[in-house]
Amino acid sequence: MTQEGKLDFGDVRWGSVEWTNLATLYLRACESRSSRTILGDDAAAEAVDRIDYDWAKMRRYMQPWANQWLVALRAATLDDWSADFLGRHPNAVVLHLGCGMDTRAFRLHPPQDVQWFDVDQPKVIELRRKLYDDRDGYRMIGSSVTDPGWLDETPPDRPALIVAEGLLMYLHEDEVRALIKRLTDRFSNGELLFDTLSSAGPRLSKVFSKGIVTWGIRDVRELERWSPRLRFLEQTAALANYTRIPSAPLRLLYRLMSATSARNYDVLNRFAF
């Protein structure tokens, strides 16, 4: 039986890609309810409230008390970089690749003239459309980012902010190269924000996660050689801002992780073109 007035997400299969999107949405919602929230993702909390799903089971499985922080820290750095770009380019086009159920388009409150595109696989966008509608300045595109066709739907004559969070590690290197080339060929200037896993990522994934991670990179500056138009701006560890975590024991845990090679496992990168 579904809860009255709520959106029925009961057919989202446990462990599926769509489920992983609900899991990170749930973690961002939990973190936004913390009294000293880092991300302040009220839109995620609202979305979770509107969805009928077995959130109690999700809570037991995802253990938000421990796991919400990394998700929030990673998203907050990408939000800060995005807000900085949009502050300088209030007429930008934003391509949010592999958006899943992320609410960046709403929590950043982009300037009115921005055209925002949330892009993900068709099944994910189908689910997302249960929650959100296209509207002026906001559109969803259901397509693989590796399919060249979807880019034709975006205006090429604006500064472009391209954000890919938790996406590129699931592509193959030749797909990442081709995607970056298509993006930098289409727009005359912009920024590309994305996270990467270390080159150990695919090897570890073979052991721990059925090989779903297919791309990792040791030195992200290599991308400047792939595309001469790309200029490296900065890189930071996903957990770099752990001092913002309000819980002292978890801060300590993240501090210890930061002191090991785990610090460089997931890093956030910012390039201009």
Ligand SMILES: C[S@@+](CC[C@H](N)C(=O)[O-])C[C@H]1O[C@@H](n2cnc3c(N)ncnc32)[C@H](O)[C@@H]1O
């Ligand atoms: C780990 S989730 C991250 C979702 C979201 N960015 C977040 O941080 O919550 C990875 C997302 O990438 C999407 N994805 C993977 N391969 C893709 C592709 N080739 N084209 C478009 N989206 C893809 C998946 O469907 C999924 O929604």
